Amino acid sequence: MLYDSPCPTTVQRLHSALTREFSNCPSSSWASGTGQVCPRAGDWPVRDFHCFALQLFFFFFNCFLLHRHRCYQQNRLKSHRHDTEQSTNAQLMAGGSRIKPKMNQTRTPASQATTEKEPTINKIALEEHFSIGELLPTSAELEFFDPQLLGVIEPLLPELAEQRLANMDKAGIEIAVLSQTAPGIQAIADSPEASAIARQANDALHAAIEQQPRRFRGFAALNLQDVDTACAELKRCVSELGFVGALVNGGTQGEYLDNPRLDPLWSTLEQLDVPLYLHPGLPTNQPASMVKELDGATWGWSFDTATHALRLIVKGVFEKHPNAKVILGHMGENLPFYLWRLDSRYASTRYRNDIGTTPSAVFRRNFFITTSGVCDDAALQCSIAALGPERIMFSTDYPYEDIELAGRWIEQAPIDPIAKTMICRDTARSLLRLG
Numbered sequence: 001m002l003y004d005s006p007c008p009t010t011v012q013r014l015h016s017a018l019t020r021e022f023s024n025c026p027s028s029s030w031a032s033g034t035g036q037v038c039p040r041a042g043d044w045p046v047r048d049f050h051c052f053a054l055q056l057f058f059f060f061f062n063c064f065l066l067h068r069h070r071c072y073q074q075n076r077l078k079s080h081r082h083d084t085e086q087s088t089n090a091q092l093m094a095g096g097s098r099i100k101p102k103m104n105q106t107r108t109p110a111s112q113a114t115t116e117k118e119p120t121i122n123k124i125a126l127e128e129h130f131s132i133g134e135l136l137p138t139s140a141e142l143e144f145f146d147p148q149l150l151g152v153i154e155p156l157l158p159e160l161a162e163q164r165l166a167n168m169d170k171a172g173i174e175i176a177v178l179s180q181t182a183p184g185i186q187a188i189a190d191s192p193e194a195s196a197i198a199r200q201a202n203d204a205l206h207a208a209i210e211q212q213p214r215r216f217r218g219f220a221a222l223n224l225q226d227v228d229t230a231c232a233e234l235k236r237c238v239s240e241l242g243f244v245g246a247l248v249n250g251g252t253q254g255e256y257l258d259n260p261r262l263d264p265l266w267s268t269l270e271q272l273d274v275p276l277y278l279h280p281g282l283p284t285n286q287p288a289s290m291v292k293e294l295d296g297a298t299w300g301w302s303f304d305t306a307t308h309a310l311r312l313i314v315k316g317v318f319e320k321h322p323n324a325k326v327i328l329g330h331m332g333e334n335l336p337f338y339l340w341r342l343d344s345r346y347a348s349t350r351y352r353n354d355i356g357t358t359p360s361a362v363f364r365r366n367f368f369i370t371t372s373g374v375c376d377d378a379a380l381q382c383s384i385a386a387l388g389p390e391r392i393m394f395s396t397d398y399p400y401e402d403i404e405l406a407g408r409w410i411e412q413a414p415i416d417p418i419a420k421t422m423i424c425r426d427t428a429r430s431l432l433r434l435g
Ligand code: ZN
Pocket: 127, 129, 279, 329, 372, 397, 400
Protein backbone atom coordinates (compact mmCIF):
# COMPACT_ATOMS: atom_id res chain seq x y z
CA MET A 1 0.00 0.00 0.00
CA LEU A 2 1.12 3.51 -0.74
CA TYR A 3 0.91 4.78 2.88
CA ASP A 4 2.50 1.81 4.55
CA SER A 5 5.92 3.29 4.04
CA PRO A 6 5.53 6.98 3.35
CA CYS A 7 8.50 9.19 2.76
CA PRO A 8 8.44 12.98 2.98
CA THR A 9 8.52 13.38 -0.81
CA THR A 10 5.48 11.15 -1.40
CA VAL A 11 3.53 12.71 1.42
CA GLN A 12 4.38 16.23 0.40
CA ARG A 13 3.49 15.51 -3.25
CA LEU A 14 0.05 14.15 -2.31
CA HIS A 15 -0.55 16.98 0.10
CA SER A 16 0.29 19.59 -2.57
CA ALA A 17 -1.87 17.88 -5.22
CA LEU A 18 -4.91 17.77 -2.95
CA THR A 19 -4.40 21.33 -1.78
CA ARG A 20 -4.15 22.44 -5.41
CA GLU A 21 -7.31 20.52 -6.28
CA PHE A 22 -9.14 22.05 -3.36
CA SER A 23 -8.02 25.60 -4.11
CA ASN A 24 -9.12 25.20 -7.80
CA CYS A 25 -12.59 24.25 -6.70
CA PRO A 26 -14.84 27.31 -6.34
CA SER A 27 -16.37 25.63 -3.29
CA SER A 28 -13.44 27.06 -1.34
CA SER A 29 -14.53 30.59 -2.24
CA TRP A 30 -18.08 29.56 -1.51
CA ALA A 31 -16.92 28.53 1.91
CA SER A 32 -15.30 31.91 2.36
CA GLY A 33 -18.62 33.59 1.64
CA THR A 34 -18.19 34.80 -1.96
CA GLY A 35 -21.27 32.80 -2.97
CA GLN A 36 -19.81 31.27 -6.18
CA VAL A 37 -21.27 28.00 -7.30
CA CYS A 38 -19.24 24.87 -7.55
CA PRO A 39 -19.63 23.59 -11.14
CA ARG A 40 -19.49 19.98 -9.93
CA ALA A 41 -22.40 20.46 -7.63
CA GLY A 42 -26.07 20.34 -8.40
CA ASP A 43 -28.64 22.85 -7.15
CA TRP A 44 -28.95 23.74 -3.50
CA PRO A 45 -29.14 21.87 -1.03
CA VAL A 46 -27.31 19.09 -2.93
CA ARG A 47 -24.65 21.64 -4.05
CA ASP A 48 -24.00 22.80 -0.46
CA PHE A 49 -23.86 19.28 0.82
CA HIS A 50 -21.37 18.33 -1.90
CA CYS A 51 -19.08 21.28 -1.09
CA PHE A 52 -19.28 20.71 2.66
CA ALA A 53 -18.53 16.97 2.34
CA LEU A 54 -15.65 17.72 0.01
CA GLN A 55 -14.08 20.19 2.47
CA LEU A 56 -14.60 17.78 5.35
CA PHE A 57 -12.88 15.05 3.39
CA PHE A 58 -9.94 17.31 2.52
CA PHE A 59 -9.62 18.42 6.13
CA PHE A 60 -9.38 14.88 7.55
CA PHE A 61 -7.23 13.67 4.70
CA ASN A 62 -4.75 16.50 5.32
CA CYS A 63 -4.71 15.62 9.03
CA PHE A 64 -3.97 12.01 8.17
CA LEU A 65 -1.09 12.94 5.85
CA LEU A 66 0.46 15.30 8.37
CA HIS A 67 0.27 12.63 11.06
CA ARG A 68 2.00 10.08 8.82
CA HIS A 69 4.67 12.61 7.94
CA ARG A 70 5.42 13.33 11.63
CA CYS A 71 5.62 9.59 12.40
CA TYR A 72 8.11 9.17 9.59
CA GLN A 73 10.32 11.99 10.93
CA GLN A 74 10.23 10.61 14.48
CA ASN A 75 11.27 7.15 13.27
CA ARG A 76 14.20 8.63 11.35
CA LEU A 77 15.33 10.57 14.45
CA LYS A 78 15.19 7.45 16.64
CA SER A 79 17.15 5.47 14.10
CA HIS A 80 19.81 8.22 13.89
CA ARG A 81 20.21 8.30 17.73
CA HIS A 82 20.60 4.54 17.84
CA ASP A 83 23.32 4.61 15.14
CA THR A 84 25.20 7.37 16.98
CA GLU A 85 25.21 5.43 20.25
CA GLN A 86 26.41 2.25 18.59
CA SER A 87 29.27 4.08 16.95
CA THR A 88 30.28 5.92 20.18
CA ASN A 89 30.33 2.71 22.20
CA ALA A 90 32.35 0.87 19.59
CA GLN A 91 35.01 3.59 19.54
CA LEU A 92 35.00 4.03 23.28
CA MET A 93 35.66 0.47 24.18
CA ALA A 94 37.84 -0.54 21.27
CA GLY A 95 40.16 -3.11 22.73
CA GLY A 96 38.33 -3.11 26.05
CA SER A 97 35.02 -4.13 27.53
CA ARG A 98 31.79 -3.38 25.80
CA ILE A 99 29.18 -0.99 26.99
CA LYS A 100 25.57 -2.05 26.69
CA PRO A 101 23.83 0.43 24.42
CA LYS A 102 20.90 2.09 26.12
CA MET A 103 18.65 4.87 24.95
CA ASN A 104 18.78 8.23 26.76
CA GLN A 105 22.44 7.87 27.59
CA THR A 106 24.03 10.26 25.14
CA ARG A 107 23.51 13.17 27.52
CA THR A 108 22.17 13.09 31.01
CA PRO A 109 21.29 16.50 32.34
CA ALA A 110 21.82 16.70 36.08
CA SER A 111 18.11 17.17 36.64
CA GLN A 112 17.30 13.79 35.08
CA ALA A 113 20.43 11.90 36.05
CA THR A 114 18.88 8.89 37.69
CA THR A 115 16.03 7.33 39.49
CA GLU A 116 15.98 7.02 43.28
CA LYS A 117 18.01 3.97 44.31
CA GLU A 118 20.11 2.94 47.26
CA PRO A 119 23.87 3.21 46.54
CA THR A 120 25.52 -0.15 45.96
CA ILE A 121 29.20 0.76 45.45
CA ASN A 122 31.34 1.95 48.37
CA LYS A 123 33.11 5.01 47.03
CA ILE A 124 36.07 7.21 47.81
CA ALA A 125 35.61 10.89 46.98
CA LEU A 126 38.53 13.33 46.68
CA GLU A 127 37.11 16.81 46.19
CA GLU A 128 35.06 17.31 49.32
CA HIS A 129 35.45 20.66 51.00
CA PHE A 130 35.31 22.01 54.50
CA SER A 131 36.42 25.30 55.99
CA ILE A 132 37.70 26.61 59.26
CA GLY A 133 35.94 29.80 60.36
CA GLU A 134 38.93 32.03 59.49
CA LEU A 135 38.92 30.85 55.86
CA LEU A 136 35.22 30.85 55.08
CA PRO A 137 34.93 32.52 51.67
CA THR A 138 33.86 36.15 51.87
CA SER A 139 30.80 37.41 50.02
CA ALA A 140 33.14 39.36 47.70
CA GLU A 141 35.02 36.17 46.83
CA LEU A 142 31.81 34.34 45.99
CA GLU A 143 30.06 37.39 44.58
CA PHE A 144 28.94 35.52 41.45
CA PHE A 145 27.09 32.86 43.48
CA ASP A 146 23.31 32.94 43.66
CA PRO A 147 22.80 34.29 47.23
CA GLN A 148 19.98 31.84 47.98
CA LEU A 149 22.10 28.88 46.95
CA LEU A 150 25.05 30.21 48.89
CA GLY A 151 22.85 30.46 51.97
CA VAL A 152 22.34 26.69 51.79
CA ILE A 153 25.98 25.83 51.07
CA GLU A 154 27.85 28.01 53.54
CA PRO A 155 26.60 26.40 56.78
CA LEU A 156 27.71 23.00 55.46
CA LEU A 157 31.38 24.01 55.06
CA PRO A 158 32.46 23.95 58.74
CA GLU A 159 30.26 20.96 59.57
CA LEU A 160 32.32 17.78 59.94
CA ALA A 161 29.96 15.46 61.78
CA GLU A 162 26.50 13.90 61.49
CA GLN A 163 25.11 15.92 58.61
CA ARG A 164 28.18 15.38 56.43
CA LEU A 165 28.28 11.68 57.25
CA ALA A 166 24.57 11.33 56.47
CA ASN A 167 25.09 13.04 53.12
CA MET A 168 28.06 10.79 52.38
CA ASP A 169 25.90 7.77 53.17
CA LYS A 170 23.24 8.91 50.72
CA ALA A 171 25.87 8.92 47.95
CA GLY A 172 27.48 5.66 49.08
CA ILE A 173 30.75 7.42 49.98
CA GLU A 174 32.79 5.39 52.39
CA ILE A 175 35.77 7.77 52.56
CA ALA A 176 35.85 11.51 51.86
CA VAL A 177 39.23 13.16 51.37
CA LEU A 178 38.61 16.61 52.83
CA SER A 179 40.25 19.87 51.81
CA GLN A 180 40.07 23.52 52.83
CA THR A 181 37.74 25.29 50.39
CA ALA A 182 38.87 27.97 47.89
CA PRO A 183 40.40 30.47 47.86
CA GLY A 184 41.80 29.42 51.23
CA ILE A 185 45.46 30.04 52.02
CA GLN A 186 46.25 31.17 48.47
CA ALA A 187 44.27 34.41 49.01
CA ILE A 188 46.24 35.55 52.07
CA ALA A 189 48.76 38.24 51.17
CA ASP A 190 50.79 38.15 54.39
CA SER A 191 53.14 35.17 54.41
CA PRO A 192 53.53 34.58 58.20
CA GLU A 193 49.75 34.86 58.57
CA ALA A 194 49.30 32.36 55.71
CA SER A 195 51.70 29.94 57.42
CA ALA A 196 49.87 30.17 60.75
CA ILE A 197 46.40 29.76 59.27
CA ALA A 198 47.50 26.86 57.05
CA ARG A 199 48.76 25.05 60.11
CA GLN A 200 45.53 25.85 61.95
CA ALA A 201 43.39 24.50 59.07
CA ASN A 202 45.47 21.33 58.86
CA ASP A 203 45.24 20.74 62.61
CA ALA A 204 41.47 21.23 62.52
CA LEU A 205 41.21 18.74 59.69
CA HIS A 206 43.38 16.27 61.55
CA ALA A 207 41.09 16.56 64.61
CA ALA A 208 38.07 15.80 62.40
CA ILE A 209 39.84 12.77 60.90
CA GLU A 210 40.63 11.48 64.38
CA GLN A 211 36.93 11.69 65.19
CA GLN A 212 36.04 9.68 62.06
CA PRO A 213 39.15 7.68 61.14
CA ARG A 214 37.24 5.27 58.91
CA ARG A 215 35.38 7.99 56.97
CA PHE A 216 37.70 10.99 56.58
CA ARG A 217 41.14 11.60 55.11
CA GLY A 218 42.85 14.91 54.37
CA PHE A 219 44.69 16.99 51.79
CA ALA A 220 47.01 19.58 53.31
CA ALA A 221 46.54 23.31 52.83
CA LEU A 222 49.86 24.92 51.90
CA ASN A 223 51.25 28.40 52.41
CA LEU A 224 53.09 28.68 49.11
CA GLN A 225 53.88 32.31 49.84
CA ASP A 226 56.83 30.75 51.68
CA VAL A 227 57.81 27.58 49.87
CA ASP A 228 60.22 26.27 52.53
CA THR A 229 57.59 26.54 55.26
CA ALA A 230 55.05 24.99 52.87
CA CYS A 231 57.32 21.99 52.25
CA ALA A 232 57.90 21.54 55.98
CA GLU A 233 54.13 21.71 56.56
CA LEU A 234 53.48 19.16 53.83
CA LYS A 235 56.00 16.79 55.41
CA ARG A 236 54.37 17.25 58.82
CA CYS A 237 50.89 16.65 57.42
CA VAL A 238 51.85 13.47 55.57
CA SER A 239 54.33 11.96 58.02
CA GLU A 240 52.76 12.97 61.33
CA LEU A 241 49.08 13.61 60.59
CA GLY A 242 48.57 10.88 58.01
CA PHE A 243 47.37 13.18 55.21
CA VAL A 244 47.31 11.73 51.69
CA GLY A 245 48.53 14.73 49.68
CA ALA A 246 47.99 18.46 49.25
CA LEU A 247 45.36 20.63 47.63
CA VAL A 248 46.21 24.04 46.21
CA ASN A 249 43.51 26.50 45.17
CA GLY A 250 44.90 27.94 41.92
CA GLY A 251 47.64 30.53 41.77
CA THR A 252 49.10 31.92 45.00
CA GLN A 253 48.94 35.70 44.88
CA GLY A 254 49.03 35.51 41.08
CA GLU A 255 51.93 33.05 40.99
CA TYR A 256 51.44 29.70 39.26
CA LEU A 257 53.02 26.39 40.19
CA ASP A 258 55.42 26.32 37.24
CA ASN A 259 57.34 29.19 38.84
CA PRO A 260 60.92 27.94 39.43
CA ARG A 261 60.73 29.38 42.96
CA LEU A 262 58.27 26.60 43.78
CA ASP A 263 60.53 23.82 42.57
CA PRO A 264 61.12 22.48 46.14
CA LEU A 265 57.40 21.77 46.42
CA TRP A 266 57.57 19.36 43.48
CA SER A 267 60.64 17.67 44.95
CA THR A 268 58.85 17.23 48.28
CA LEU A 269 55.76 15.78 46.61
CA GLU A 270 57.94 13.29 44.75
CA GLN A 271 59.88 12.43 47.87
CA LEU A 272 56.71 11.81 49.89
CA ASP A 273 55.06 10.11 46.91
CA VAL A 274 51.77 11.97 47.35
CA PRO A 275 49.67 13.78 44.72
CA LEU A 276 48.86 17.46 44.47
CA TYR A 277 45.21 18.31 43.81
CA LEU A 278 45.13 21.41 41.62
CA HIS A 279 41.79 23.03 42.44
CA PRO A 280 40.45 26.31 41.02
CA GLY A 281 41.16 29.45 43.02
CA LEU A 282 40.43 33.08 42.32
CA PRO A 283 42.25 34.07 39.11
CA THR A 284 44.02 37.40 39.47
CA ASN A 285 44.39 38.08 35.76
CA GLN A 286 41.17 37.46 33.93
CA PRO A 287 41.25 37.41 30.12
CA ALA A 288 39.66 40.44 28.48
CA SER A 289 36.97 38.17 27.06
CA MET A 290 35.64 37.20 30.51
CA VAL A 291 32.19 38.45 31.46
CA LYS A 292 30.40 38.14 34.80
CA GLU A 293 27.93 35.63 33.42
CA LEU A 294 30.74 33.16 32.71
CA ASP A 295 33.00 33.82 35.64
CA GLY A 296 33.47 31.49 38.61
CA ALA A 297 32.49 27.86 38.43
CA THR A 298 30.46 28.37 35.24
CA TRP A 299 33.57 28.71 33.07
CA GLY A 300 36.18 31.15 34.41
CA TRP A 301 37.64 28.82 37.02
CA SER A 302 37.92 25.90 34.61
CA PHE A 303 39.63 28.10 32.04
CA ASP A 304 42.18 29.31 34.60
CA THR A 305 42.81 25.85 36.09
CA ALA A 306 43.17 24.13 32.72
CA THR A 307 45.63 26.82 31.69
CA HIS A 308 47.48 26.35 34.98
CA ALA A 309 47.77 22.60 34.31
CA LEU A 310 49.00 23.18 30.77
CA ARG A 311 51.61 25.66 32.04
CA LEU A 312 53.03 22.89 34.23
CA ILE A 313 53.32 20.66 31.17
CA VAL A 314 54.81 23.09 28.67
CA LYS A 315 57.18 24.68 31.18
CA GLY A 316 58.75 21.28 31.81
CA VAL A 317 57.79 20.70 35.46
CA PHE A 318 57.36 16.98 34.76
CA GLU A 319 60.66 16.66 32.89
CA LYS A 320 62.31 17.76 36.09
CA HIS A 321 59.92 15.85 38.34
CA PRO A 322 58.78 12.80 36.38
CA ASN A 323 57.16 11.16 39.40
CA ALA A 324 55.04 14.14 40.39
CA LYS A 325 51.30 13.46 40.24
CA VAL A 326 48.61 16.09 39.76
CA ILE A 327 44.85 15.62 40.16
CA LEU A 328 42.44 17.88 38.31
CA GLY A 329 38.76 18.08 39.26
CA HIS A 330 35.70 18.82 37.17
CA MET A 331 36.37 16.02 34.69
CA GLY A 332 39.87 17.30 34.01
CA GLU A 333 38.73 20.92 33.50
CA ASN A 334 37.74 20.01 29.91
CA LEU A 335 41.26 18.91 28.91
CA PRO A 336 40.48 15.25 28.02
CA PHE A 337 38.36 16.56 25.16
CA TYR A 338 41.17 18.81 23.91
CA LEU A 339 44.26 16.59 23.81
CA TRP A 340 44.49 15.97 20.08
CA ARG A 341 44.34 19.64 19.19
CA LEU A 342 46.75 20.47 21.99
CA ASP A 343 49.41 18.22 20.43
CA SER A 344 48.64 19.34 16.93
CA ARG A 345 48.92 23.06 17.62
CA TYR A 346 51.77 22.80 20.12
CA ALA A 347 53.82 21.21 17.34
CA SER A 348 53.22 24.29 15.24
CA THR A 349 54.11 27.06 17.70
CA ARG A 350 57.52 28.70 17.48
CA TYR A 351 57.49 29.07 21.29
CA ARG A 352 57.39 25.40 22.18
CA ASN A 353 59.82 24.03 24.76
CA ASP A 354 61.43 20.65 24.34
CA ILE A 355 59.49 18.55 26.81
CA GLY A 356 60.72 15.25 25.41
CA THR A 357 57.28 14.15 24.29
CA THR A 358 53.87 15.55 23.42
CA PRO A 359 51.77 17.54 25.91
CA SER A 360 49.07 14.87 25.78
CA ALA A 361 51.59 12.15 26.71
CA VAL A 362 52.59 14.14 29.80
CA PHE A 363 48.94 14.66 30.66
CA ARG A 364 48.26 10.93 30.41
CA ARG A 365 51.38 10.10 32.43
CA ASN A 366 51.36 12.64 35.27
CA PHE A 367 47.71 13.62 35.68
CA PHE A 368 44.62 12.07 37.18
CA ILE A 369 41.17 13.62 36.98
CA THR A 370 38.05 13.45 39.12
CA THR A 371 34.39 13.63 38.21
CA SER A 372 33.67 16.39 40.75
CA GLY A 373 30.79 18.61 39.73
CA VAL A 374 30.22 16.83 36.41
CA CYS A 375 27.44 14.24 36.22
CA ASP A 376 27.48 13.78 32.48
CA ASP A 377 27.75 10.42 30.71
CA ALA A 378 29.19 11.95 27.56
CA ALA A 379 31.99 13.75 29.45
CA LEU A 380 32.80 10.57 31.39
CA GLN A 381 32.89 8.45 28.22
CA CYS A 382 35.14 10.99 26.51
CA SER A 383 37.51 10.98 29.51
CA ILE A 384 37.64 7.18 29.58
CA ALA A 385 38.40 7.12 25.86
CA ALA A 386 41.07 9.82 26.22
CA LEU A 387 42.83 8.69 29.42
CA GLY A 388 41.60 5.24 30.39
CA PRO A 389 39.41 4.57 33.43
CA GLU A 390 42.48 4.07 35.62
CA ARG A 391 43.14 7.84 35.49
CA ILE A 392 39.65 8.87 36.62
CA MET A 393 38.33 9.03 40.19
CA PHE A 394 34.92 9.77 41.59
CA SER A 395 34.31 13.00 43.54
CA THR A 396 31.35 15.27 44.28
CA ASP A 397 32.60 18.80 45.16
CA TYR A 398 30.49 18.80 48.32
CA PRO A 399 28.90 21.03 49.53
CA TYR A 400 28.86 23.08 46.33
CA GLU A 401 27.29 20.29 44.29
CA ASP A 402 24.54 17.75 44.90
CA ILE A 403 26.35 14.84 46.58
CA GLU A 404 23.41 12.46 46.30
CA LEU A 405 22.96 13.13 42.61
CA ALA A 406 26.68 12.50 42.00
CA GLY A 407 26.50 9.17 43.82
CA ARG A 408 23.42 8.01 41.92
CA TRP A 409 24.80 9.17 38.60
CA ILE A 410 28.07 7.22 38.77
CA GLU A 411 26.23 4.10 39.90
CA GLN A 412 24.09 4.19 36.77
CA ALA A 413 26.68 5.53 34.32
CA PRO A 414 26.75 3.37 31.17
CA ILE A 415 30.32 2.10 31.54
CA ASP A 416 31.99 -1.23 32.09
CA PRO A 417 31.50 -2.46 35.71
CA ILE A 418 35.23 -3.00 36.25
CA ALA A 419 35.98 0.51 35.01
CA LYS A 420 33.27 1.82 37.32
CA THR A 421 34.77 0.18 40.40
CA MET A 422 38.15 1.58 39.41
CA ILE A 423 36.66 5.07 39.17
CA CYS A 424 34.59 4.78 42.33
CA ARG A 425 37.36 3.54 44.62
CA ASP A 426 40.17 1.30 43.33
CA THR A 427 42.35 3.98 41.73
CA ALA A 428 41.97 6.33 44.71
CA ARG A 429 42.75 3.50 47.11
CA SER A 430 45.99 2.73 45.33
CA LEU A 431 47.04 6.33 44.53
CA LEU A 432 46.43 7.51 48.11
CA ARG A 433 47.61 4.22 49.62
CA LEU A 434 44.44 3.79 51.64
CA GLY A 435 45.01 0.07 52.19
ZN1 ZN B 1 35.77 22.10 44.58
